Amino acid sequence: MPFVKVDGSVMPTVTLIGVVLAALLFMRRMAELTETRNVLDQGLTETARDVPKGVALYEIAGPLFFGAAQNAMSAFRTVHKDARVIVLDLSRVPAIDATGLVALEGTLADLVRTDHKVILAGPLPKPRRVFDRAELS
Numbered sequence: 001m002p003f004v005k006v007d008g009s010v011m012p013t014v015t016l017i018g019v020v021l022a023a024l025l026f027m028r029r030m031a032e033l034t035e036t037r038n039v040l041d042q043g044l045t046e047t048a049r050d051v052p053k054g055v056a057l058y059e060i061a062g063p064l065f066f067g068a069a070q071n072a073m074s075a076f077r078t079v080h081k082d083a084r085v086i087v088l089d090l091s092r093v094p095a096i097d098a099t100g101l102v103a104l105e106g107t108l109a110d111l112v113r114t115d116h117k118v119i120l121a122g123p124l125p126k127p128r129r130v131f132d133r134a135e136l137s
Contacts, residue, residue, distance in 0.1 A: 034062030036075035056083035061092035064100030073107040091122035096130050
């Protein structure tokens with residue numbers, strides 16, 4: 001059986017291939033689990049009554065890392081033109097990594113550049129620690 005040297009140890013090629021495939025499947029599954037939605041477009045009339053005109057309420061649900069982050073942030077490319085304030089509900093984001101943080105920061109910068117005000121609402125403790133370390137306010 002052929003072997004590949006990894007970090008000074010010898011590992012069978014088959015094991016290495018298995019680990020890589022498992023990682024790729026994991027990233028794909030995480031991307032499928034994470035979603036972003038405009039809450040007001042979902043027909044939730046009770047919520048819509050409480051949100052002032054010119055405000056869009058988005059919810060991200062699922063972990064923000066790897067490919068999931070880019071998929072989640074793509075929803076903001078089509079922000080309503082009449083929305084001047086974007087409320088981003090992060091209460092259902094259990095984890096975020098550096099990739100997710102970069103995608104989120106890029107999206108926030110794009111929204112601010114197009115004269116939107118952005119409010120980050122309800123991050124859980126783990127993502128909040130990441131935001132604090134990155135000085136994201």
